[in-house]
Amino acid sequence: MEREYWFSEYQNRDFKISYRVDKFLAEVKSPFQTIEVFENRFWGRVMVIDGLTMVTDRDEHFYHEALVHPALYTAPSPRRVLVVGGGDGGSLREVLKHPVDEAVLVEIDGEVIKLAKRYFPKLACGFDHPKAKVFIEDGARFIRESKESFDSVIIDSSEPLGPSAVLFGRPFYEAVREKLSPGGTVACQAGGYLFHEDFLESFSKGLSDLFPHACLYTGPTPTYQGGLWTYALFSTGRHPREAEWNPPVELRYNTRERFLASLVEEKGCPRS
């Protein structure tokens, strides 16, 4: 008999996705979470954290492009950018497509970075970039204690459970706002469009008074719940609609037009 291994992710109690596991590559229990890497013929390498897909080679660009570029283009000429989380390196790679002076990444779990460097070279390519500065540290504490300011802050966290919970709270966003330079922007992933309605609504409403502009937008994410993801973008300066997306950078899926089409202008939830 041929042996079959499958990894299943329960996207909720009633629905799951399953990848055939062609090869187990790693399982690491860090002080924060369990990280696994396996190979699948269709998706390429897959990183799973605490049972949820974090990245796959084949579709990670949808997420990382959508998370990073709207915030960086909305900030006026961002020079200093902070990525909170994002240990797989995908967001850092996207930030470094822009003419920044410094891209700081603060990841609480160094094991994620180690595994990304070993198994996801296309994502981890930015870690050794001369403009990249990497700290293995709690992102919330880093923000509170930092003496520096940032033009754009990208919050590339996992679900609002476990070590990432604090990155969805109001105190964290108040601290982030303090560190933004004039016109600065913040972007974060905000859950699945169909799967996390309740969270989405309370999250965006709970923060919208902190920033002059608070918008939600969406983008396809094949291996995340519901295939359509939501992002939040907060701006202390111009509205994201006013951003020119200049200078152009190489993108595989996202465009200014697609971003604008998915943008919900008013503060609040995109669901009607």
Place this chain on the structure above:
Amino acid sequence: MEREYWFSEYQNRDFKISYRVDKFLAEVKSPFQTIEVFENRFWGRVMVIDGLTMVTDRDEHFYHEALVHPALYTAPSPRRVLVVGGGDGGSLREVLKHPVDEAVLVEIDGEVIKLAKRYFPKLACGFDHPKAKVFIEDGARFIRESKESFDSVIIDSSEPLGPSAVLFGRPFYEAVREKLSPGGTVACQAGGYLFHEDFLESFSKGLSDLFPHACLYTGPTPTYQGGLWTYALFSTGRHPREAEWNPPVELRYNTRERFLASLVEEKGCPRS
């Protein structure tokens, strides 16, 4: 022990999605295919044909809105519209939001319509509309033998396997073109953006010379392969970009802006 039933759909050899089956509702083996209906707490009722998800209550509007409205808005004041396939009724419902004189639906498998009427009342609501005319018949033959012309033809088929295979071939599209009134349009579903690359490329290239304008566009489809679906739109008159989307109709997700943002203008495949 609590009993658990799951339905799994192999989206390809290496990936599957699974729904918890809260209640089996129907299994019908028609002369053409096996149709099953079950209930899932999250997705609502789910119709599966030959092992592939056709519709779920929760996400069917993404697909039906995306398939129908760009074609109807691109045709100048469409009065006579033909839906080929679409036995669940979702496309017919969308067509009837427009001020048409007649919406003709030709479905090869009457069992699909019966099950839709019984289990999917929100989809099947158009079958008894005074402007709807329903034929249980082979769509390709209907097109060949019809003496009438149509302003817009919506091809709402299942995969290019089994009874739908003919609906993806050049002879069928040649016959459809013959029946289009001046400025008429044709839309069809064209497969998953990530999952059916090879098919997408050959399909769109193989037909693009038949129509002055041949475009591909995409839209989210949570329960279809890859969560992002591709549609083809052929126009004998104006370019889809020129359509005004007037008069406005009630839509849950799709907008002109979203359509345009997803549109690939040039003939050919959206993949780079």
